[in-house]
Amino acid sequence: xxxxxxxxxxxxxxxxxxxxxxxxxxxxxxxxxxxxxxxxxxxxxxxxxxxxxxxxxxxxxxxxxxxxxxxxxxxxxxxxxxxxxxxxxxxxxxxxxxxxxxxxxxx
Amino acid sequence: xxxxxxxxxxxxxxxxxxxxxxxxxxxxxxxxxxxxxxxxxxxxxxxxxxxxxxxxxxxxxxxxxxxxxxxxxxxxxxxxxxxxxxxxxxxxxxxxxxxxxxxxxxxxxxxxxxxxxxxxxxxxxxxxxxxxxxxxxxxxxxxxxxxxxxxxxxx
Numbered sequence: 448x449x450x451x452x453x454x455x456x457x458x459x460x461x462x463x464x465x466x467x468x469x470x471x472x473x474x475x476x477x478x479x480x481x482x483x484x485x486x487x488x489x490x491x492x493x494x495x496x497x498x499x500x501x502x503x504x505x506x507x508x509x510x511x512x513x514x515x516x517x518x519x520x521x522x523x524x525x526x527x528x529x530x531x532x533x534x535x536x537x538x539x540x541x542x543x544x545x546x547x548x549x550x551x552x553x554x
Numbered sequence: 555x556x557x558x559x560x561x562x563x564x565x566x567x568x569x570x571x572x573x574x575x576x577x578x579x580x581x582x583x584x585x586x587x588x589x590x591x592x593x594x595x596x597x598x599x600x601x602x603x604x605x606x607x608x609x610x611x612x613x614x615x616x617x618x619x620x621x622x623x624x625x626x627x628x629x630x631x632x633x634x635x636x637x638x639x640x641x642x643x644x645x646x647x648x649x650x651x652x653x654x655x656x657x658x659x660x661x662x663x664x665x666x667x668x669x670x671x672x673x674x675x676x677x678x679x680x681x682x683x684x685x686x687x688x689x690x691x692x693x694x695x696x697x698x699x700x701x702x703x704x705x706x707x708x709x
Contacts, residue, residue: 519683522687529561529563529686531689532561532686532687532688532689533557533559533560533561534689535689536559536561536572536574537557537558537559537574539596539597539598540558540559540574540576540596540670541558542595542596542598543576543583543586543596544576544577544578546586546592546595546596547576547578547582547583547585547586547592548577548578550582550585550592551578551579551582
């Protein structure tokens with residue numbers, strides 16, 4: 448099984464990204480997660496199953512409830528986890544470069 | 555593809571390094587960090603204060619496209635060597651994030667090119683990872699908002 452590819456497939460889906468965002472700040476039960484979506488409950492369950500299988504989500508038994516929380520360690524393994532941060536700086540620096548090149552010719 | 559901007563963030567460390575090479579003489583690169591109106595342009599922020607000198611301080615204010623202030627940041631300058639070095643703190647106001655220490659080094663690679671090395675130190679490994687993850691989380695947020703705007707009319 449190609450786990451790496453699976454992780455990318457997992458985060459390529461907008462509903463699954465939204466689920467990751469939801470549980471990024473707090474652990475939640477499947478029911479609480481599903482309540483945030485108009486999608487049918489079994490569809491949300493399927494998304495949770497995929498996210499859990501590729502270890503982006505972890506399950507934790509709390510009494511009778513199962514809580515889902517984000518596996519930060521696994522998230523970090525996703526190669527492009529850091530990419531938006533790099534892109535943010537790259538865009539800023541591209542702008543800086545363009546502004547200063549224009550500044551130079553103005554002088 | 556070789557990226558112009560590189561991030562080095564080793565696992566389990568409370569620091570990271572951002573490097574970037576510019577098609578600019580080092581004097582112009584440095585100027586982009588010193589002149590308030592130029593900083594405002596490339597950072598996309600309002601510069602409330604920028605005292606580029608030892609013991610000087612700065613304060614930036616960032617607004618969203620609707621004009622509401624979303625974020626204010628400030629810091630103190632500890633070292634300031636023209637065309638070479640700026641050491642400063644950086645803090646996001648009204649957030650749970652502790653201030654960070656930034657070492658900025660400016661280097662001439664040739665008369666027309668230069669390199670910036672930004673070494674940032676955070677209070678903890680967890681904080682560094684959280685800050686690294688912010689733009690990713692915002693990306694998720696945007697994906698989520700897009701999803702909502704697609705779903706809303708269907709309701």
